[in-house]
Amino acid sequence: MTHAASPAERSPVQTDTPLNVGALKVSCANCSMHQLCLPMGLEDADIDRLDKIIGRRRRLARDEHLYKAGDPFRSLYAVRFGHFKTYQINAAGEAQITGFQMAGELLGMDAISGDRHHCDAVALEDSEVCEIPFANLEEMFGQVPALLRHFHRMMSQEITREQNVMLLLGNMRAEQRFAVFLVNLGARYATRGYSATRFQLRMSREDIGNYLGLTIESISRLLSRFRKMGLLQVDKREVTLLEPARLKAMAAGTEQCSPMA
Amino acid sequence: MTHAASPAERSPVQTDTPLNVGALKVSCANCSMHQLCLPMGLEDADIDRLDKIIGRRRRLARDEHLYKAGDPFRSLYAVRFGHFKTYQINAAGEAQITGFQMAGELLGMDAISGDRHHCDAVALEDSEVCEIPFANLEEMFGQVPALLRHFHRMMSQEITREQNVMLLLGNMRAEQRFAVFLVNLGARYATRGYSATRFQLRMSREDIGNYLGLTIESISRLLSRFRKMGLLQVDKREVTLLEPARLKAMAAGTEQCSPMA
DNA sequence: CGCGGAATTGAAAATACTCAAAATTAGTGG
DNA sequence: CCACTAATTTTGAGTATTTTCAATTCCGCG
Numbered sequence: 001m002t003h004a005a006s007p008a009e010r011s012p013v014q015t016d017t018p019l020n021v022g023a024l025k026v027s028c029a030n031c032s033m034h035q036l037c038l039p040m041g042l043e044d045a046d047i048d049r050l051d052k053i054i055g056r057r058r059r060l061a062r063d064e065h066l067y068k069a070g071d072p073f074r075s076l077y078a079v080r081f082g083h084f085k086t087y088q089i090n091a092a093g094e095a096q097i098t099g100f101q102m103a104g105e106l107l108g109m110d111a112i113s114g115d116r117h118h119c120d121a122v123a124l125e126d127s128e129v130c131e132i133p134f135a136n137l138e139e140m141f142g143q144v145p146a147l148l149r150h151f152h153r154m155m156s157q158e159i160t161r162e163q164n165v166m167l168l169l170g171n172m173r174a175e176q177r178f179a180v181f182l183v184n185l186g187a188r189y190a191t192r193g194y195s196a197t198r199f200q201l202r203m204s205r206e207d208i209g210n211y212l213g214l215t216i217e218s219i220s221r222l223l224s225r226f227r228k229m230g231l232l233q234v235d236k237r238e239v240t241l242l243e244p245a246r247l248k249a250m251a252a253g254t255e256q257c258s259p260m261a
Numbered sequence: 262m263t264h265a266a267s268p269a270e271r272s273p274v275q276t277d278t279p280l281n282v283g284a285l286k287v288s289c290a291n292c293s294m295h296q297l298c299l300p301m302g303l304e305d306a307d308i309d310r311l312d313k314i315i316g317r318r319r320r321l322a323r324d325e326h327l328y329k330a331g332d333p334f335r336s337l338y339a340v341r342f343g344h345f346k347t348y349q350i351n352a353a354g355e356a357q358i359t360g361f362q363m364a365g366e367l368l369g370m371d372a373i374s375g376d377r378h379h380c381d382a383v384a385l386e387d388s389e390v391c392e393i394p395f396a397n398l399e400e401m402f403g404q405v406p407a408l409l410r411h412f413h414r415m416m417s418q419e420i421t422r423e424q425n426v427m428l429l430l431g432n433m434r435a436e437q438r439f440a441v442f443l444v445n446l447g448a449r450y451a452t453r454g455y456s457a458t459r460f461q462l463r464m465s466r467e468d469i470g471n472y473l474g475l476t477i478e479s480i481s482r483l484l485s486r487f488r489k490m491g492l493l494q495v496d497k498r499e500v501t502l503l504e505p506a507r508l509k510a511m512a513a514g515t516e517q518c519s520p521m522a
Numbered sequence: 523c524g525c526g527g528a529a530t531t532g533a534a535a536a537t538a539c540t541c542a543a544a545a546t547t548a549g550t551g552g
Numbered sequence: 553c554c555a556c557t558a559a560t561t562t563t564g565a566g567t568a569t570t571t572t573c574a575a576t577t578c579c580g581c582g
Contacts, residue, residue: 061535088428090424091512091514092514096428096431098424098427107465109416109417110417111417112417113414113418118421119424138406140407141402145399148409153373155370155417155420156371159370160421162420162424163359166359166426166427166463168361169350169427169430170471170472171355171357172568173570174569195508204529205528206529212431213431215570215572217530217531217572218570218571220529221531221533223471224531236529236579239328251352252352254352336553434538465561466561475539476540477560478563479538479539482538484561484562485562485563489549497548499561
């Protein structure tokens with residue numbers, strides 16, 4: 001199993017080897033995601049405490065499940081590196097992807113209400129997560145108000161994010177949905193220190209289509225059309241946004257391009 | 262201003278008058294919603310504490326705003342009686358309704374992440390909410406773990422609810438969306454002790470359409486079609502589900518009916 | 523080098539939308 | 553309480569966006 005080079009650990013000392021992941025001495029303090037992730041804004045002493053409750057890091061190969069709907073809920077997971085998708089399956093067996101998660105983002109918050117997971121989480125590439133046993137986290141909430149406050153912010157952000165997807169699915173045309181998707185990905189990579197205009201799509205066209213409520217063919221046509229319009233370049237899964245301003249305008253609904261042809 | 266009779270207060274002593282709402286001695290313990298609402302599962306002593314931090318009840322007339330996007334976030338609101346809708350407005354000025362809330366449900370959780378509300382909340386009829394100052398609630402979290410736990414469940418439920426709407430908007434046809442909508446409303450009324458098969462739609466056809474990602478004309482046609490199929494009766498805004506089992510099957514995707522004609 | 527999954531492209535079909543008009547309902551004032 | 557007006561809802565006809573079905577092409581991988 002190979003995995004892409006990752007900036008999750010910027011400590012000069014290389015502590016990771018694939019063979020003894022469970023025993024590693026890795027800390028939230030050393031993690032490049034600690035400004036985005038659960039420990040955001042915590043004092044060093046509290047970060048240490050958080051480190052102690054974090055169960056273990058867990059490596060997942062591409063296409064491996066982190067959890068499935070129906071699994072008992074015990075832990076939240078913070079993505080250390082790699083990418084995930086979460087999806088729900090309806091009674092008829094069709095899936096709806098509800099999100100793509102990247103480093104610093106939290107998985108499993110929808111499972112707190114029941115005692116079981118409501119969706120499936122799958123690695124889109126070789127990835128690593130920090131397992132955060134929820135019972136321990138709850139204990140710590142009582143002792144570290146700043147942690148509780150930030151946890152609430154993260155849950156609230158998830159609600160807001162989903163409301164934005166509802167807006168997208170409920171009243172945007174295909175081209176606008178796709179523009180929103182690209183601009184949003186770029187913004188999230190920018191937050192993580194990567195380019196906002198040039199990145200790999202870690203998910204298949206089919207996944208994108210499913211997430212955006214469109215077919216794989218529609219995604220393919222949109223990519224071709226955007227390319228012909230000079231909005232972007234595509235090379236397999238690498239996308240370069242050539243006119244981010246116009247894409248943002250399309251995403252906002254200010255500018256629109258010609259119909260699907 | 263008149264308002265419909267409400268079962269929110271089942272205490273034999275009538276304590277409400279429209280003129281001194283702020284000074285009322287109403288308690289979560291007396292509220293018929295306390296099994297659904299924030300105080301669920303709390304001991305009497307803790308319910309009393311919760312009562313003390315609840316700022317005031319607030320009456321809203323039909324079409325009145327509880328809050329607007331951009332308003333500073335200070336409080337959550339629990340619906341005591343009546344109905345609300347929440348909606349987001351995109352850059353182009355179009356609205357997307359993100360939910361309809363009824364008694365016992367919590368409003369404003371999406372605003373915790375920023376310091377401002379992200380959506381608008383409007384009363385669909387004359388309604389009343391309990392204002393819960395969030396700073397006070399946070400203080401109480403440290404003292405009453407059961408309250409914190411239930412609050413997390415409510416936030417998580419909101420995430421799950423929105424994921425279900427994403428599933429609806431992302432891969433259901435019009436008739437299935439509408440069936441899901443009707444069955445869901447019925448289930449929520451049943452939880453509150455009302456009929457699951459006969460209820461008033463508190464929202465306009467336009468609101469329903471907006472929520473379901475459809476036009477008002479489509480909703481009207483769906484109602485007519487379902488009526489002709491013997492699935493339901495409609496009289497203005499009163500709906501009677503005549504074949505709940507078939508509607509549930511449609512909602513689940515098991516059964517489908519003829520195309521839109 | 524060839525196999526198989528993924529992606530692209532084209533043509534036809536379908537679902538839902540838009541526009542328009544009529545009918546019904548709700549709100550307002552006499 | 554009734555009449556009038558405005559708003560909402562229903563229905564119809566034509567249209568458009570996106571889907572479906574089908575055929576190729578591209579690429580990764582053994």
